[in-house]
Amino acid sequence: MFEDLKAPEADKILRLMAMFAADPRPGKVDLGVGVYRDPQGQTPVMEAVRRAETIIAARQRTKSYVGLAGDPAFADALRRLILGDAVPAERVATCATPGGTGAVRQALEMVQRITPDATIWVPTPTWVNHHAIIDHLGQKSRAYRYYDAADGTLDREGMLADLAQARAGDIVLLHGCCHNPTGADLQPDDWRAVGDVLEQTGAIPFIDIAYLGFADGLEADAFGTRHLAERLSEVLIAASCSKNFGLYRERVGLCMAITSGPGPRAAAAGLMAHLNRQSYAFPPDHGARVVQVILDDRELRGMWEDELSLMRETMNTNRAAFAEALRAETGSDRFGFLAGQRGMFSLIGATPAQVETLREDHGIYVVGDGRLNVAGLTKDTIPGVARAVARVLG
Numbered sequence: 001m002f003e004d005l006k007a008p009e010a011d012k013i014l015r016l017m018a019m020f021a022a023d024p025r026p027g028k029v030d031l032g033v034g035v036y037r038d039p040q041g042q043t044p045v046m047e048a049v050r051r052a053e054t055i056i057a058a059r060q061r062t063k064s065y066v067g068l069a070g071d072p073a074f075a076d077a078l079r080r081l082i083l084g085d086a087v088p089a090e091r092v093a094t095c096a097t098p099g100g101t102g103a104v105r106q107a108l109e110m111v112q113r114i115t116p117d118a119t120i121w122v123p124t125p126t127w128v129n130h131h132a133i134i135d136h137l138g139q140k141s142r143a144y145r146y147y148d149a150a151d152g153t154l155d156r157e158g159m160l161a162d163l164a165q166a167r168a169g170d171i172v173l174l175h176g177c178c179h180n181p182t183g184a185d186l187q188p189d190d191w192r193a194v195g196d197v198l199e200q201t202g203a204i205p206f207i208d209i210a211y212l213g214f215a216d217g218l219e220a221d222a223f224g225t226r227h228l229a230e231r232l233s234e235v236l237i238a239a240s241c242s243k244n245f246g247l248y249r250e251r252v253g254l255c256m257a258i259t260s261g262p263g264p265r266a267a268a269a270g271l272m273a274h275l276n277r278q279s280y281a282f283p284p285d286h287g288a289r290v291v292q293v294i295l296d297d298r299e300l301r302g303m304w305e306d307e308l309s310l311m312r313e314t315m316n317t318n319r320a321a322f323a324e325a326l327r328a329e330t331g332s333d334r335f336g337f338l339a340g341q342r343g344m345f346s347l348i349g350a351t352p353a354q355v356e357t358l359r360e361d362h363g364i365y366v367v368g369d370g371r372l373n374v375a376g377l378t379k380d381t382i383p384g385v386a387r388a389v390a391r392v393l394g
């Protein structure tokens, strides 16, 4: 059975992680893998998470199964965090999933089941795994313009022109905030314009929100998702708690389907639970419980929000300092866009050959498309990385 098997090519980010681990140079810098790092270069367990885990350990009397859709208290807490009062709970079907990736897969499997002929409109560029999952499911997709690489900003005109070609029932994939890999986000006016196009075409938004709180704050970062939820009768949402709760390995995600009312909501919830049953039956519970305990406890929630603010400030401070160091190295504002972008990622505009030179000659690891994780920078590494980027990118 396995004699002639060719293993699928590993994801480029996972390949890079393996190369970094094998590199013996002490000064190597990892700007590839998508995890937050504090100013000491660590990815720590958040204090609010530690406390919640202590509470759970003391209270939990059983590890028995929970339910196919996970714990409703978790879903409710995360729904309120993301959607606020934008839409009544009676219209929202939810299902816990293993991470945000599980939620993306779940949402796209629902699309495949319900409307196999729908086209998924995907921004250029987007997170590599979006393409991988859509291709794996065999769903049709079309690219829409999103990023203007020349000046590091959103290509608003291109995006709106392309999305105007979507048909009723098509799915438009959007990043809720901290677009991966560009860091170029929609501003409130852009969200309104996207809402207009979606209303005109009848296409359905699918919002992947994996970095809530990493851009400008919990409320500001939820603006786009809430805006579309208020305006449209149907919205799909995939949420991740990997980054904003630092729960990467616990696999905490939530798939939400906003529907027109209680009947469709019940049907969507039933389909989600059914899809869970077919793949892994019960979603992981521990991390989801940690999130629920934090969100529902005033003190822990305050502590978590403070820690999240610190993480956001670290990234935004890194952005400003890196842009400034590059300004000094290049004598130009060529990389000034880095300061205005948001989240962990930005594209520095490097060719694959330049990415290789950064890695081989300078021990600096960025993803092959030039995606760099600003959270991987520290005060100590910024000058050297800026010097190398200026030299290699000319």
Ligand SMILES: Cc1ncc(COP(=O)(O)O)c(C=O)c1O
Pocket (backbone or CB within 6 Å): 034, 098, 099, 100, 101, 102, 104, 127, 175, 180, 208, 209, 210, 240, 241, 242, 248, 252, 253
């Ligand atoms: C855009 C986007 N969506 C979803 C995810 C899913 O993350 P996880 O499955 O670790 O929760 C990520 C993580 O890198 C991401 O960048």
